[in-house]
Amino acid sequence: MPVYLRTSGYKIYFWSNENGEPIHFHATKGDPDKNDSKFWVLSNGSFKLAHNKGKIPEKDLSRIFSAMQNYYADFINFWKTYHNQEVKFYE
Numbered sequence: 001m002p003v004y005l006r007t008s009g010y011k012i013y014f015w016s017n018e019n020g021e022p023i024h025f026h027a028t029k030g031d032p033d034k035n036d037s038k039f040w041v042l043s044n045g046s047f048k049l050a051h052n053k054g055k056i057p058e059k060d061l062s063r064i065f066s067a068m069q070n071y072y073a074d075f076i077n078f079w080k081t082y083h084n085q086e087v088k089f090y091e
Contacts, residue, residue: 007067040090
């Protein structure tokens, strides 16, 4: 489970075996868990909250979106290199 970034007290990560899902990331303050909040990476350069099971407050969600916006292209390359495959987008 690679941790891509730490921002505002959250780990931004994805699971090693994402079963061919479109590119996305999870965010957690603690240890990674199946119920952590999930964010889709969209082809238009933005992000979409898939679910907030981790109950991240709105203010922190905004900070996560903002931080990841700065790393959009880099995160795509990180995902692509890690999974050794082309990236599929949710939208």
